[in-house]
Amino acid sequence: MSSIPARFSMDSFGPERLAKVLDLLLDAICIVDVDGRFLGISGAGERIFGYPVGEMLGRPMIDFVHPADRPRTLAAVDAIVAGHPQPHFENRYVRKNGSVVHIMWSARWSAEEGVRVAVARDVTERRRSEAMRAALYAMSDAAQSADNLASLFDRTQGVLRELLDASGFGVALHDKASDSIAFSHWSDPHAPMPAPGPLSSGSASADVMAGTGPACWSHAGLTGPAGSGWTGLPLSTARGVIGFMVVRGMQGASDVALDELELLRFVALQLAAAMERKQRDAWLEHVAGHDALTDLPNRSLLHEHLVKAAARARRDGSRVSLLFVDLDRFKQVNDVLGHAAGDALLQEVARRLRACVREADIVGRLGGDEFVVLLTGLHASDDALAVAEKIRLALGRPCDLAGTSVAVTPSIGIAHSPEIGADWDDLLRRADAAMYGAKQCGGDAHRVAPGPQSAG
Structure with a gap:
């Protein structure tokens, strides 16, 4: 078998011709002395490092390395000089214009020449x-x-x-x-x-x-x-x-x-x-989870709040009270002043209810003129009665609706847990029944729902 003849011999290349060929490479060939100074950089160095080659020769390599990468770069240099080539080491250099270039190095130490020889590839895009x-x-x-x-x-x-x-x-x-x-x-x-x-x-x-x-x-x-x-x-x-x-x-x-x-x-x-x-x-x-008119929690969210409040009450031995609030003669406001005035009244009721309770308590709207107040962390049933009376007085104050002074009173039913239990439906049903009893007696009053034993 005949061999393919060599088209040229490396021996025929002089230093200048070899340098011109190396300058055509897309990667830069760098030679660094034992003190870490650049001795030689091929033509691609200016494109990669962003400096004219003449400005880099004789200067310490580490001066051009990104400050955050200098410690590990020096550690890699020590490894290379100790005879451990680094074929895939990456670090960042800072170009003359302040931009950052990511470089992958393939480097080894030549003990005979006392220099470090490395090839630098720009991997910034990658x-x-x-x-x-x-x-x-x-x-x-x-x-x-x-x-x-x-x-x-x-x-x-x-x-x-x-x-x-x-x-x-x-x-x-x-x-x-x-x-x-x-x-x-x-x-x-x-x-x-x-x-x-x-x-x-x-x-x-x-x-x-x-x-x-x-x-x-x-x-x-x-x-x-x-x-x-x-x-x-x-x-x-x-x-x-x-x-x-x-x-x-x-x-x-x-x-x-x-x-x-x-x-x-x-x-x-x-x-x-x-x-x-x-x-x-x-x-x-x-x-x-909220009512569109008053932005108060609706029935679904109120249920979630009660479940959480009941669980806390069981842990700390406190009480939960549910107040069912219904406005007396609210239909007359709608009939006489119109639904816009009725909506404005409901929004004012929501504001006054929130002002009557603590931040930890919950005020919600079931629909129409029916509101619920959930009092948590109580230690005596009288605490709920005091809040109910505060609500009765607050809602009974007149309010201005489109130039007309209107006063409505509330009927309030109160159900306590644990006397009645912690079930949402039971508490709501008992509080509703107590509210209805207060309304039958003329309204503008609050009534407490009896417990299971006294109810029969």
């Missing part, structure tokens, strides 16, 4: 694609697993810390009614949370919200070694910009690198979409 994919998965997981917005913000901060080594993170929301900005989440060891304030024209917050100019954000109260290196990005949804997120630069750097902005914009879009879904889900859940 790393960016991987980072985008990782951010998509991480933000999708955060949106699915977070129970509320606070949890979502915590998860997003973790994503940014892992992907970008971000040292600070905050989320500010825009209140359209007051045209102001307030931070809902803030995490930074060097700066306090910015105070709420108006969205002043020309401010850093207004610029970020508008998406004009560079995505920078300043915080006057910021102190610490990293300066004011904040990047702000608007949280844009289909309904408009709802606020913005701010990210503080990577550890040891003053700013988030320009090349990371694309990833940050992607995370901001994902966060805004997740926030919109969370808010929509919370709104739907609220609507499903």
Whole structure:
């Protein structure tokens, strides 16, 4: 078998000709001396490192490495010099324009020449694609697993810390009614949370919200070694910009690198979409459990509250009382003044009922002019009687309905647990019967439902 003749011999290549061929490579060949200084860089070095080769020769290699990657880069150098080649080592370099390049190295030590020989390949695009994919998965997981917005913000901060080594993170929301900005989440060891304030024209917050100019954000109260290196990005949804997120630069750097902005914009879009879904889900859940007219809990949600309250009462030995409130002669208001006035009256009744009870107590509407008040954590039945009397007096005060002074009185039935039990239907039925008894006696009164033994 005849062999294929060689078309040329390496021996025929002189140093200049060989250098020209090596300069055609897409990867850069680098030679570094024992002190870590560049002795030689092939032509691709300028494209990869972002410096003219002449500006890098003679300078320490470590000067060009991203500050966060320097410790592990020096550790890899020690391993190479000790005779352990590194065929797939990756780190980041900072280009002359401040952008960051991800480099994969194949390097080994030549003891005979006393130099380190390495090939540098630019893998920035691959790393960016991987980072985008990782951010998509991480933000999708955060949106699915977070129970509320606070949890979502915590998860997003973790994503940014892992992907970008971000040292600070905050989320500010825009209140359209007051045209102001307030931070809902803030995490930074060097700066306090910015105070709420108006969205002043020309401010850093207004610029970020508008998406004009560079995505920078300043915080006057910021102190610490990293300066004011904040990047702000608007949280844009289909309904408009709802606020913005701010990210503080990577550890040891003053700013988030320009090349990371694309990833940050992607995370901001994902966060805004997740926030919109969370808010929509919370709104739907609220609507499903609340009365549309008064925004009070409806029958279904009241049932859930009673089950939880009864369980707490069993644990701590306290009592639960259910007050069934029905307005006397409410139909006359509708007939004389119209349904709009009747609706306004029901909304006023809801406000007065809430004002009569503690924050831990529950006020709900069953429908029509029927309301329920759930008192929890009581230790004596007289406590419920005092609240019922307070409600009777509050609802009996006149209120203005479209220029007409109207006063309606309530009939109130009261059922106690554990005397009657903790079953929702039993308590509601007994309280309803007691309310009906008070109404038959003329109304404007409260009556307590008898327990099972005295009922027969």
